[in-house]
Amino acid sequence: MKPPPFSYHDPSSVGEVISLLGSLENPKLLAGGQSLMPMLNMRYVMPDHVIDLNKVDGLSYINDEGGAISIGGMTRQRDLEYSDVIKAKCPLMHDALLQVGHRQTRNRGTIGGSLSHLDPAAELPAVCAAHDAVIVVQGPNGERDIPFADFPVAYMTPATEMDELLIGVKIQAWAEGHGYAFVEFARRHGDFAITSAAALLEVGSDGGITRASLTVGGVGAAPVRMNEIEQALIGQFGDEEKLRELCEACREIDALGDVYASSEYRQHLATVLSRRALVKAYDRATGKA
Amino acid sequence: MGETRKISLSVNGKTYEEEVEVRFTLADFLRQQPGLTGTHLGCEHGVCGACTILLNGRSARSCLMLAVQVDGQEITTIEGIAPSEDEMHPLQEAFRDNHGLQCGFCTPGMLTTLIEFLGDNPDPTEQEVREAISGNLCRCTGYQGIVAAALDAAQRLREAKGA
């Protein structure tokens, strides 16, 4: 299990990366390496060129301008986990990060790497889906924004072109005091989730839900937003039985099945975890948790 | 030999200047060039944690990095944890006292991971220790001795700091 031969490039600017992407045959971008390196060691990928992004300037940052949060593509998961901005403004991401891999992998893994790899069971894409994040990519013709809903185009395939680099993520914070919960079921701590649910809720002073986002991860090729449930949640009061009833819609998701979990089991988990995420988010929004 | 590069790095406080093949993992480099074989390879796909080293003080899996990436950086391996040749680190002492190792193959990764963790969290609960080492597999101990060693070491380190 040793990497195959390749040429190594370590550009220092985004411009250089893009020109390398445009000129090299069969290149592969190396971010935190927590997914690419195992695939190289197992020779599941055989690139002719590895372009290392770790020396590229200006891709690691977490900024907050009045709730408009922007995150650099090479920002490490650990930096996000320990960020006060993320904890305060995007607590769903903090909740999710505690369930991402292990401390060693979070020390190296980056948000841009996770989003580009786009494992259907990964936590950060689900958070981006829940938050309607905007993915910023740069190519030879400059930057463009891709709404996260349009970002996954197929199984583990992002909408970036061959000569484009994911340089950042933009997330709009929800109202202060909003409810959030990232709930997943994995066989062991730190494993990729078999299924996950991410919930965001804003609750009015009367206790009624005024805004809702519910995302299910690990079931399809990409995280699934449960739009119908979200609409039905508006005006609800967090009654668990009512939430249970609404979440039954998750059984209709077109879910993957494999030797570890059947599609029925994933649909069932989606139903259960969605309810649990909503209950937890509602309790947080109303100060009960 | 494929494409190579010259790198300069510090390992356990000693500077090495070496020519490395660009496809060599950091783990293979450390084991073969400086000959620091205390860092072990258990899976080479980033799950078992035996190859964990400290990169600029942060734990990282050395099977998931290329040696060429650490040019100009600082690495600590199991060989560099003890303060001197005839003195062990309190964490190493605690591992011995609490039977935190049997075959010793996962031990390098356990020690490096816990050194970082106890820096982040000097007074952890048992559950926090268990989560901290969730990325390090041990097949011998059932983790109980390791968890006890980590809690014991945390106390020793706190006492040393307080003293």
Added chain:
Amino acid sequence: MSGWKVFGSRAKRLEDPALLTGQGRFVDDIILPEMLHAAFVRSPHGHAKISRIDVEQAQTMDGVQAVYTLNDFRPHLTNEHLVVGLPSPAYKQELDRPALANDEVVYVGKPVAIVVADTRYIAEDAAAMVMVDYDILPAVADCRAALEDGAPLAHSTSPHNILAQFDMGYGEVDSVFANAPHVYSESMWQHRGGSQSIECRGAVSFYDPIEDLVTLYSATQAAHTAKNILIDMLGLDENQIRVIIPDVGGGFGPKLVFYQEDVAVVLAAKLLGRPVKWAEDRREHFISTTQERDQFWDVEIAVDNDGKILGLRGSMIHDHGAYTARGINLAFNSALIVSLPYDVPCYYMDVVLAVTNKVPVTPVRGAGHPQGIFVMERLLDRAARELGIDRPEIRRRNLIPTEQLPYTKGLKTRGDAPVILDSGDYLACMEDALERIDFTGFLERQKKALQEGRYIGVGVANYVKGTGRGPFETVTVRIGPSGKIMVYSGAAAMGQSTQTMLTQIVAEHLGGDMENVEVVIGDSSVVPMGIGGSASRQTVTAGSSALLAAREVQDKALKVAAHMLEASEEDLEIDGNEIRVKGVPDLKVGLGKVAHAVAGTPGYALPGGIEPGMEATKNFMVDDLTFVNGTAAVEVEVDPETGKVSFLKYVIVHDCGTVVNPMIVEGQVIGGTAHGIGNTLFEWMGYDETAQPITTNFAEYLLVSAPEMPHIQMGHMESPTPLNPLGVKGVGECGVVPAPAAIISAVENALSPFGVFFDHVPLRPPEIVEKIQSAKALAG
């Protein structure tokens, strides 16, 4: 026990300082001048004929030194098969592994060719360029299907897929079952995976033409076995081969086996005249290191109205894999252990070992015993449920009382010796475990939890297991002229603290200073014979030999010292590295001087007319297994919506006789328990219908990690066995054995409101959810 200096104490391990500072020396850490690196070309198919192997392109790559196939090795082999099977009359065919594939591959991972290159990286590049033409044949993936009429043959040259068949039992089973008031039958599937030691296998070999000596460093549990097979295969004399075991990063059974890669590395090194290293990687470990796998049991128990067992019978199909890499012992162990803790008046088990197109099956820590215990304990749970008897109560009524020990079972070991349960108190052990888990108070707790919507359950399982398999393990104890005490043995260590254990035993009798003892094991050149580390045997075998040798050296040393100090032996004591007259601190002589006195000076007689050399070699002969016992009691919580099982409490009380070092014993039992928890809830080695393995990395094959492990609460009982001078019994495998039975019982108990039952391990979350859903659907 009082009065001991180091024996029985929680002495710190001698192995630790090197391992804690990165100074251990595992096989992959051995770096020799001019050393080359090997990689293997392996079969990607479960079953295929090889029509052509083209090594041309690989051989001419830069940095490649050689590519060898079986044809290249043939002229150098006196036997091209690895003949390792333990003898048994039950074999229906012999299936020994060839050194490399001949013209047929019979499992994915089977080595076809060895590539030797300047680096492992290049060796892997070249291995991918060896072109092998395969004609794919139908594969046998399921051991039950293997036995059906018209099943494809796992080996095209075999008459059938039966490797072996045997039965065992005693008593009038047929008439007992015909007249029994209650008979309950169960079908069970039991699966165990691989050892997955964190260090994979590995070998480094070099040939020294001056000494005409082949040296093999191997991550093995048995140096002498490796040596003997190499002698057989390479036609070497005994003094032409030396096998050394460096530090081993966990063994757990499969490293006991000698493998094709070992002989290929030795031959490559010899042919190339340069050291060759092969370090198995994890993917190779998944497909080429032996594993345990599937057993399918159909069993029934006969009981009377009070739950008293009248008899037990059944049959079992065991997946043997494609070759015999060890023997039929695994299936034999499973069938033998079933009835041990209980008074079972009659017993019969029919066992078939089926050949499949999968990597060979050999024992993994526990060696078939957890499966047998699972069968017994699940049947008892079933009978208890049917008869409305409490689960501990049905066990109380059937456990063999301590007054009846030694108790002769109507069974024979694989060596044809009667099974005699020697010592212990099984009932007291179970009661202790029940008390620690508060079994009596549990019902109340369960009721309360259920009101809060939580499903908690408790389970209990007993085991009795044979340990300390003989026939012997040689130990030599010698005091050298330096005064240092040397201990040599054929034993092998892979993490179980063997060095510390032997040191505690020897030091106790020779001065009490553990630092003054040096243990040399795992080297075929230090003692002529050895068996190695397996079957929870080394404290019993090597430990007893060490005790006898140490005592003999002690007597001799005292005798010589008495002569030198002109004192009586009874007035002397050994303290540290000196022998002194009790109460007279200045009257003493160093151990080195004493040793020197019998080392011989030309022309001078030895003092006291004693034999030369301050040493003794002992082979304590083990005729009968000594039987350990224990009880696991487990409390779990099950989330019926996700199927997640969490541990609330895990108790194990066990009796391994005299304890040499409680810290080490606890480490062994807790580590074994983790393995058992993994087997029960996490580990699954999957194959598809073409016998293609589908769990070949640590993301697919799940080892239990720290957050999933409960804190294990332990209780020790000490019933010394009369069968060896230490009174010790084996402990290495004990934690594994009761885990599946106890955990599944607890899960069932937690889910009793749903009325669901489980007949297999591993039990995974989706299966729990499915069972509950079907039960709910049935209930309407």
